[in-house]
Amino acid sequence: ACMADIRIASERAIFAESFVKLGLIPGDGGAWLLQRVVGYARAAEMSFTGDPLDARQALEAGLVSRVVPAEQLLDEARALASRIAANPGQALRMTKRLMREAQTTRLDSILELSAAYQALTHTSEEHDQAVAAFLDRRKA
Numbered sequence: 250a251c252m253a254d255i256r257i258a259s260e261r262a263i264f265a266e267s268f269v270k271l272g273l274i275p276g277d278g279g280a281w282l283l284q285r286v287v288g289y290a291r292a293a294e295m296s297f298t299g300d301p302l303d304a305r306q307a308l309e310a311g312l313v314s315r316v317v318p319a320e321q322l323l324d325e326a327r328a329l330a331s332r333i334a335a336n337p338g339q340a341l342r343m344t345k346r347l348m349r350e351a352q353t354t355r356l357d358s359i360l361e362l363s364a365a366y367q368a369l370t371h372t373s374e375e376h377d378q379a380v381a382a383f384l385d386r387r388k389a
Contacts, residue, residue: 250312257329340375
């Protein structure tokens with residue numbers, strides 16, 4: 250779950266870093282990813298105890314961004330994906346890249362990269378179309 254940019258959980262979801270219960274260490278990058286999502290102390294508690302979190306606890310910990318009724322999970326995920334996909338692809342890709350880079354890069358470097366990306370997006374056809382749609386009060 251930590252590899253995803255956005256996580257929506259069913260109210261029935263359970264999350265655990267339970268490798269220790271089987272005498273193993275966190276696999277698949279869990280030791281690196283989990284603490285970046287929920288913070289070191291919460292990740293340590295989850296990793297050292299193997300105790301699960303229910304959906305509400307996962308929301309409190311920041312492991313998911315929202316919890317929805319189980320029967321609405323797929324519809325909610327599709328609706329969110331549609332809202333994201335409706336935006337210009339170039340700007341989305343660059344935004345994701347900036348956010349990922351910002352996790353490990355100094356602010357001055359991110360500001361320089363942001364300025365470069367902003368210059369690229371200002372000259373894109375997608376930007377021109379989005380501005381025109383905004384001014385005409387219509388969807389892009």
